[in-house]
Amino acid sequence: MKRTSAALVPPISLDRRGTCPIYRQLYDWFRSAITEGRMRPGQRVPSTRSMAAELQISRISVFNAYEQLHSEGYLETFAGSGTSVARTIPDDALGFLPTHKRKGLQGAIAKPGRRKVSARASILLKLPSEPWLRNLGPFRVSLPALDQFPVEIWSKLVVRHSRKLSRASMAYGDVMGYLPFREAVAEYLSTFRGVRCDASQILITTGSQQALQISAQVLLDPKDQVVMEEPGYPGARVAFTAAGAELIPVPADSEGIVVPEINRRGRHARVAYVTPSHQYPLGMTMSAARRMSLLQWAAHSDAWIIEDDYDSEYRFASRPIASLQGLDVHGRVIYVGTFSKVLFPALRLGYMVVPKDLLPAFSAARDAADIFSSTLFQAALTDFIADGHFARHIRRMRMLYMDRREALVCAIQSQMGRNLEVIGDEAGMHLVALLPPGMSDVSVSKHAAQNGISAMPLSSCYLKAPKRGGLILGYGGVDPRQIQDGIRKLKISVHRHAVV
């Protein structure tokens, strides 16, 4: 009798018709009451019998709720003294006191809204972002012709591998990637890109961004210098910034990055990031002389070259340019490629070719980052390559993109020849159209986005202020009709910003 009176049954309202079981509602009520300070450490709780009677519920429900509260340490039982709120619950647990008791202590708690994150995260947050470009409208950069992808063939392969999911293909896979896939990639790169490698050097990634992130992780310590082409690829800038590196812009001219400038501005750089086959974004090819000087610089400076060969499959006026990596006899080049542009981005498959002595470090960094890439798509893509679909798709897309580029250049010249100047080689999936001097490419880009156009401002590729603005126009994912229509819309935005 005494026990029951010592622990009056609290006013618990139960929802008897809801989907939440009674014992759970009881558990929840006690947990909140304890953590919010409505029940104090040491305070008695009613017996299961009295609780059940008072609340008109089954004693089993009460028992189950108490059991759970016990096992989580909210309640404790001492022989002879019944069950009470655990005394180990800290009495002054901040945030668990009733609000009126917390007041005086609030000052000690850091204010939300301006809480400290890491220095590198703070810098990342300050990088320019173009949220208005997130639409999939005309001229979206890096978007291939998704409607031309052989979805039927691909899905057949996915289905085939999905139905016979083996233990090995469901479990943890190889950090470096699925071996047959790495062999296929090595063969492709040796034959078509002039890369010197074997399958042991291939590290499969979830795309080129991860390849850059891992490279930054392995090659760079915070404050280390990285040479970037100016203008250059914003994704690389993000990856190196995230690693805490210092970026050194070195101009790129018609022959690619100006190597003598590296010696002047970035003498102590640990890494140079370049796009020799098709400079991003301007579109020229790095000359043989520059390639050799760059390799020489790296060998002399104990530095590394990251070669990003993001869309080299597509050259229209000449044959594909062989990779810089293939010229390197000192193992100074980390070669990076992706299937996002030749197939589709949501595949999340890319690759890198790593100098052999660096393989343990790259493998460890991939393991630390996210362990391995999904096996299913690697297996399906191995078949896709082996069956010849890959080569066939590239050939078809090369013709298609050549036509689309021509259509875009024509549309620009006929509709806005006075205002846009096209630059870059006949290659890839995008071109750069320079705006008249003095016109803000960010303003034009923002305005165009209101009409559903995704035209990336050239200035977002510069670390320093550019001399002249421009628009990076992707033509991979737009058909001729969309090109005509898109340029008409773009014209409105450019004219609006024209100096009167």
Next chain:
Amino acid sequence: MKRTSAALVPPISLDRRGTCPIYRQLYDWFRSAITEGRMRPGQRVPSTRSMAAELQISRISVFNAYEQLHSEGYLETFAGSGTSVARTIPDDALGFLPTHKRKGLQGAIAKPGRRKVSARASILLKLPSEPWLRNLGPFRVSLPALDQFPVEIWSKLVVRHSRKLSRASMAYGDVMGYLPFREAVAEYLSTFRGVRCDASQILITTGSQQALQISAQVLLDPKDQVVMEEPGYPGARVAFTAAGAELIPVPADSEGIVVPEINRRGRHARVAYVTPSHQYPLGMTMSAARRMSLLQWAAHSDAWIIEDDYDSEYRFASRPIASLQGLDVHGRVIYVGTFSKVLFPALRLGYMVVPKDLLPAFSAARDAADIFSSTLFQAALTDFIADGHFARHIRRMRMLYMDRREALVCAIQSQMGRNLEVIGDEAGMHLVALLPPGMSDVSVSKHAAQNGISAMPLSSCYLKAPKRGGLILGYGGVDPRQIQDGIRKLKISVHRHAVV
């Protein structure tokens, strides 16, 4: 005539029967000759006519080869003086000189084999790794019952989404994840894990490892301190080490991490990494009192808690323990979970719940790391959850793992009760069996691996030397027969190491 004599046709051997086109062989020969210094800058090349005549090949082939060499900058043509090796090729290009000329310069080039990588990569390479555990044999930790996964149902969903690949599902997806999937995850976590969140706070990752890597990136600068449970999860250690953080081991007892020790050893720590539902690897549950003290510590110290809820779905003796995150009123907890253990690892899908004010930083870090997760599996899993297969599978696995745990405990007790002491709650997919004092768990583990057993040494979870060795035995992926057989094999390894 003079031109032809000035440029003798070099001794080029062509493979006329091979698959490589003639022009390509010619191009390759010239490129090698130039880059290896056999042809010097300014040196004349034969005319297309004389080359074709001499080599008995078509003039078109020669023309195509020259065209390509031109476009890549290896050759140049001046009106009136014919074609020659480009003078811009640096004469002293190191590595491009014939070997005998290079000798004196070799010293200037860093020796391969001990080339410098970043400090954090060097530390990563020094972490203990257990290459002998890479087999999928009995007791492999973290491996679910793959043969029990409803492959038919799953592959039907994959097929459904694979066949109707939309433009949106092939293009770049949302950095935070596929929205319907995030909504499903938020609902699951709120209902079943007591997590306070909405879909906007869910960040889909490629698994819990990536969640840890991104958290480290956002919350930690190099040299920042992280509190780790001792013993603790090696994957977390790798992620924080890769970020350059300093790890502070704080002992875990039967109630979980000893919070007063945090104040003593890790007062300035920025982050505490904990596994409250089921301590990894020892298997106990963090008590309510410790939970509140830990939250209090974080709020007072302006620090963060990373709650890794890796296998909380599986509790056998009591109901699942609600998350620590749900108790936190200060937004100090980053909650991490994964589908690798409830479904299968090669899915590469995990998630984190991020305090709202940190969302921009976490989103930026994910973007920098690898942009987004493959859409197809997110869409298929959304259906898998909505159709009730997910809850059904968890329920089935809970029963299965409970039986398997019991079978394992029985087998240990009956076969090696004197040598192995089982610890930990009745939960999860693994248990820890302590070895007799003085026995090296690494030696036992290595020996057992020779018999196809994957028994992880407990010592690999310690930052400091452990008092007593043990084996972490996963029972998720082994049936009762394999358990019996595995323990028999393990017995041999343990007996071999027994102190005589």
